[in-house]
Amino acid sequence: MVTEQQVLLVDIGNTSIKFLRLSNFQEIPQSKSTLNAFEQWLTRNPEVTTLFISSVRQTAVTQPLREYCRQNKIVVNEINTEQSAFGLLNSYKDVSKMGVDRWLAMIAAVHLTHKPFVVIDAGTAITVDFVADGQHLGGWIAPGFYSMKNALVTSTQKVFSDDEISNQLQLGTTTERCVANGCLAAVQGVYARARAQISINFEDFDIFITGGDKNLFAFTCNDGSILAANLVVQGLARYAKKQLFA
Ligand SMILES: Nc1ncnc2c1ncn2[C@@H]1O[C@H](COP(=O)(O)OP(=O)(O)OP(=O)(O)O)[C@@H](O)[C@H]1O
Ligand SMILES: CC(C)(CO)[C@@H](O)C(=O)NCCC(=O)O
Ligand SMILES: [K+]
Structure with a gap:
């Protein structure tokens, strides 16, 4: 019999790996930037016997982790996108592509509200997904804040950036400030369009914001949007609880 302390939820994104024990899945996850660093963490935490992982990387990239787990008798449950689960229906014809x-x-979000909702996940990419009555209506994939800045700086010769982030949208008077505020304007535009889009058909709805860059959305705090620590890990927790304890 496994306990919640022995189960680790692992969200393998394009930039970083976020993980948390099932026993405290609502807290802020730990983060490692490489699979190697994550493996070292596992070595130091031998009480972990079971992983629930989600990965948006190529299978070959996560193969060494699988091999490590096989050698150390750690059970790996990989979750994949489905046509339907937990009362949610996917709109993709080929769900393996989502x-x-x-x-x-x-x-995770469908468990938190009965209203139509939007999930905005801001990381390497910004994804926006619309759901009503348990039906995924469709969504958007836009470049993330860092990807945007990176693409801009790479494809121009005289534009450069720094790592400073504006909390408020301002008018830049240096190249760096123009870039940071231009990318913030683009992020705010995604949010504004998402709100406008769901408002076409619904009066009452929730907007959830998650991901490593959710703090860029601090400007939404007065209009009822909900900032969530890590909805991907919370979704993994639902699968883990169902599979282990239901
Ligand atoms: N070298 C880097 N490469 C990419 N992003 C970076 C880098 N350094 C800092 N960041 C910041 O981290 C953000 C991504 O953070 P994080 O990995 O926590 O988000 P995420 O939602 O988990 O993304 P993903 O799931 O794609 O890894 C970027 O949008 C950027 O602001
Ligand atoms: C868009 C990202 C990179 C966001 O992490 C990820 O969800 C992904 O690789 N998606 C595959 C394409 C799709 O969802 O249609
Ligand atoms: K992401």
């Missing part, structure tokens, strides 16, 4: 992080964030 990033499992999007699916899991929706699985």
Whole structure:
């Protein structure tokens, strides 16, 4: 019999790996930037016997982790995007093409509200997904804040950026401030369009914001949007609880 302390929920994104024990799945996850660093963490925490993982990387990239787990008798449960689960229906014809992080964030959100909702996951990419009555209506994939800045700086010769983030949208008077505020304007635009889009058909709805860059959405705090620590990990927790304890 496994306990919740022995179970680790692992969200493998394009930039980083976030993980948390099932016993405290609502807290802020730990983060490692490489699979190697994550494996080292596992070595130091031998009480972990079971992983529930979601990965948006190629299978070959996570193969060494699987091999490590096989050698150390750690059970790996990999969750994949489904046509339907937990009362949520996917709109993709080929569900294998939908990033499992999007699916899991929706699985978590559908448990948190009965209203139509939007999930915005801001990381390497910004994904936006619309759900009403348990039906995924469709969504958007846009570049994330860092990806945007990176693409801009890479494809121009005289534009450069720094790592400073504006909390408020301002007018830049240096190249760096123009870039940071331009990318923030684009992020705010995604949010504004998402709100406008769901408002076309619904008066009452929730907007959930999650992901490593959710703090860029601090400007939404007065209009009822909900900032969630990590909805992908919370979605994994639902699968883990169902599989282990239901
Ligand atoms: N070297 C880097 N490469 C990419 N993003 C970086 C880098 N350094 C800092 N960041 C920041 O981290 C954000 C992604 O953070 P994090 O990995 O926590 O988000 P995420 O939602 O988990 O993304 P993913 O699931 O794609 O890994 C980027 O949007 C960016 O602001
Ligand atoms: C869009 C990302 C990169 C966001 O992490 C991920 O969900 C992904 O790789 N998706 C595959 C394409 C799709 O969801 O249609
Ligand atoms: K993400």
